[in-house]
Amino acid sequence: MSETLTIEKSKRSPWGGGISPFNVSWGKMYMWFFLVSDAFTFSSLLIAYGTLRHRFTEIWPLASEVFTHFPFVHGHVQLAYVALMTFILIMSSVTMVLAVDAGHRRDNKSVAVWMALTIVGGFMFLGSQAWEWYHFIEGSEQGSYVLADGRFARTDDYEPGTIFFRGGEKVEGAEAKALIASATKHTIGANLVENEYGPTPLFANFFFFITGFHGFHVFSGVMINLIIFFNVIDGIYKKRGHYEQVEKAGLYWHFVDLVWVFVFTFFYLV
Amino acid sequence: MSGEQHGGYTTGDIHNQFVEEHYDPQNVKTIWRTFWILLALTILEVGIALTSLSKVMLMYTFIILTVVKAYFIIAYFMHLKHEKKALQYVIILPFLLIGYLIFISITEGVYIHGMDHGFFNTK
Structure with missing residues (x-):
């Protein structure tokens, strides 16, 4: 009897097996590991940007002189538009985390409402990005x-x-x-070979690649959120008894917001 | 057996992946507080970008504010602050490598720029 008890105890040390040492489900842990690897990809892109910017420092265009458009405003408005995009994305991150929170309360209807608002925010951001690309390309x-x-x-x-x-x-x-x-x-205007903002094509190339790669992440996030939203409407998570899928999609969505915070700083501000 | 708690860890059959937490009504308050902090930092960033501070000063201010924003998103929105210490380290420590990559790459960029603009050019 006492022998069995000892074995049981040793098994319950964090790494002894049979339990979750990180106290998270495997799905959440893999989402975190994926996000770490994805963060490395984005870091590499931004570091490549920084390296070449220092290499061509005297001819590199200043973002504050390139992105000066704002809808319905005549004249130059520096940074206001990207700041608005940042606000939209942070806002949709808030609605996402409120959806996760509603999931903890097992409040199916609230989860659906907050998810819907998150999706709206995602589409607003994508629309803003399309507008900015249009003006960047048109020149x-x-x-x-x-x-x-x-x-x-x-x-x-x-x-x-x-x-x-x-x-x-x-x-x-x-x-x-x-x-x-x-x-x-x-x-x-601008394309991959030349642009009116500076004598190097690299600036436009990095713009297209970094904001494009991020935009594609946002697009994927909106699609994932849509799937989750329909599942919530169907009552799948209600039946399952927990809303962990919402949490996992939430992690991804916050990550997209996080990347934008860095893109905003290193591409537009610095 | 399934879902039984032992010193903070959840035991149970492998199909029961979800780890139950206790709901804290303070959560919503924290979320909105985080939102206001992020909004204030973003407005501050745009504000000081339009001032006439020196370029270097601006750059370091932006980098610090960005790291602060990242902290709030990761800690509160992504909830990492309330995960196990071990998981926090597994996620955060790899980014030391990114710090190293920033150092070597930027140094290289500056160096190549210098080669084009007279480090070795004696003419």
Whole structure:
């Protein structure tokens, strides 16, 4: 009798088997491990961005001068639009965590409502990103020039006829006209080969790749949330007795928000 | 047997994967507090981006604020603060490698830039 008791006890040490040492289900643990690996991917992308930015530091476009559009606003509004996108994503993270919380209370209806709001937030973010990509690709009306002496000159739609150089120097009037006339290259908008924001294609490439990769994560997240939402509506988790699926989808969704916090800082702010 | 508690760990058959927690009504309060903190930090970031602080000052401020934001998302939204210590370490420690990668890659970027702009160019 006493021997059996000893074995039972040793089995109940954290790593003795038969119990969960991390006190989480395997599903949640694997979600965490996947997120760690995904975080490594995003880290690599952002570190590659940082490396090449330092390598081309004097010609790298300043994000605050590139992303200046805001819907229905005439003129430049620095950073406001990405800040709004950040707000949308943080907000949808809050509704997600409230859905998880409602799941802990076994409140099926509340879970459904908060999940629906999370999905709406996800679509709003995706729409915002589409809008931003559109303006990034379309570019300004005048675009930018590579002048005969090799210098890179940008223009401003709100100050036509003036050309701007890196560092604040600008040229106006007839002089600007002459420089534009002798320009060797004229670029409007952005693609993978060239862009009007700077003399290196790398800036646009990183923009497309990093925000695109993140946007695809958001899209996947919205799809996952939709599936979870329909399952909640069907009462699947109610019947199961717990809402752990909501929690796992929640982990992924918060991660997408987390990545955006870093993209916001390293792509738009710094 | 299934779902029985032993010193904080859950025993039970392997099909019962879900680990039961006790619901704390304070949770909703914590969620909204975290939201307001994140919102305030984001507004602060945009605010100081438009001031005339030096570039280096701005960069370090942003990085610190970003890490603070990440902490709140991971700790409270993703609930990592309330997981077992062992799991926290398993998730957080690998990012020391990312710190190392940042160091070597940025150093390399700065160095290549220097090679193009006169580290060795004596002309």
